[in-house]
Amino acid sequence: MAGPVDAFLKISLAVSLLGAAGSVGYYYSVYLPARDVQMDNERRLEEARADIARKAAEERAQQERDAAEQRRALERGAAQVNYEACISRVENTYHATWASNCKGVAEKVRKARANCTLGPTTCDSIHAAPDPGPNCSLPTTIASSINASMQQGKDRCLQESKAGLQ
Numbered sequence: 001m002a003g004p005v006d007a008f009l010k011i012s013l014a015v016s017l018l019g020a021a022g023s024v025g026y027y028y029s030v031y032l033p034a035r036d037v038q039m040d041n042e043r044r045l046e047e048a049r050a051d052i053a054r055k056a057a058e059e060r061a062q063q064e065r066d067a068a069e070q071r072r073a074l075e076r077g078a079a080q081v082n083y084e085a086c087i088s089r090v091e092n093t094y095h096a097t098w099a100s101n102c103k104g105v106a107e108k109v110r111k112a113r114a115n116c117t118l119g120p121t122t123c124d125s126i127h128a129a130p131d132p133g134p135n136c137s138l139p140t141t142i143a144s145s146i147n148a149s150m151q152q153g154k155d156r157c158l159q160e161s162k163a164g165l166q
Contacts, residue, residue: 075164083161090153097146099134105142106132 109127116123130136138146 079161079164086157094150101138101142102136103132106130
């Protein structure tokens, strides 16, 4: 009986070796290449995701820079509008003050003339009627004061504008 058992063992050993060789062959010829392809695909996918995330972050950063620049431009525009409005108020106050002083000086001269006891020609020459309109010429002290006040107002507008832009 040694013959058939011996042949069976030889065949079993050969089949076992063929199975082991087939398993090793499958591992190296099918499984490893498929796994490498899958790993390459996953690596490329991760790189693509990272690239997309980087581009999205760059776009967000650019949008934030654009929004910040737009806010700064709006702030500069608002500051310019505020500055111009301030200057306009100062100039309006200047013109109103000038006109009011013209009226006041003319009224004082009219009262002095009315109270004048000298002859009409003498009173007319001493108390010449000034222009009561808003474009009259005022005494230097009054005109200087009004002009200085306007310049101070313009300087204040400029300081406020600079403070708002910083």
